[in-house]
Amino acid sequence: MAVKIRLQRHGKKNYAFFDIVVADTRAPRDGRFIEQIGSYNPNTDPATIVLKADRALAWLNVGAEPTLVCRRILSYEGVLLRKHLNGGIAKGALTQEQADAKWNAWKAEKDAKVAAKKSAITNAAIEAKKAAKAEETKVKEARAEALAKKAAELAAKQAEAAEAPAEEAAEAPAEA
Numbered sequence: 001m002a003v004k005i006r007l008q009r010h011g012k013k014n015y016a017f018f019d020i021v022v023a024d025t026r027a028p029r030d031g032r033f034i035e036q037i038g039s040y041n042p043n044t045d046p047a048t049i050v051l052k053a054d055r056a057l058a059w060l061n062v063g064a065e066p067t068l069v070c071r072r073i074l075s076y077e078g079v080l081l082r083k084h085l086n087g088g089i090a091k092g093a094l095t096q097e098q099a100d101a102k103w104n105a106w107k108a109e110k111d112a113k114v115a116a117k118k119s120a121i122t123n124a125a126i127e128a129k130k131a132a133k134a135e136e137t138k139v140k141e142a143r144a145e146a147l148a149k150k151a152a153e154l155a156a157k158q159a160e161a162a163e164a165p166a167e168e169a170a171e172a173p174a175e176a
Helices: 053-061 068-077 079-091 096-175
Strands: 003-012 015-024 035-041 048-051
Touching: 003 035, 003 053, 003 068, 035 053, 048 068, 053 068, 053 079, 068 079, 079 096
Parallel strands: none
Antiparallel strands: 003 015, 015 035, 035 048
16 A cells, blocks of 8 residues: 655635645545644744654655655655664664764754744834834824914914904094
């Protein structure tokens, strides 16, 4: 029986999330599966991946073939690197300590990259909010200035209107 590690689609239209499953190649995409080994949600930034790495590695070791997308996910999570290092241990090219050291170095670098991306996204959102607030403050100040200018013009017109009848009243008795 040929076995594949593949995605099983769930969710609404244009908002899909996936389970990572081990299934017979003859089973339908969203149909029967042997084991669920994780989930993948591409709707978040960065994408959320929950994976049972030990189970994925076990299935790879017994011959399960991942699909292209699952291969990328397994590579991203380091399962394929772990399989490669285990192959080196089996051949005698590496010791377990060397393989663990390489794995830990890779994992630390990967975690640092993901943390940097998350902080960059957060910082970009904060900067966008600051820029929007600054723009809003500019607009608010411009409106306040325009209102103050209109109020000054209105006060000047009212003062002229009040002075004009007073001048007419002063001129009227002088004519009589």
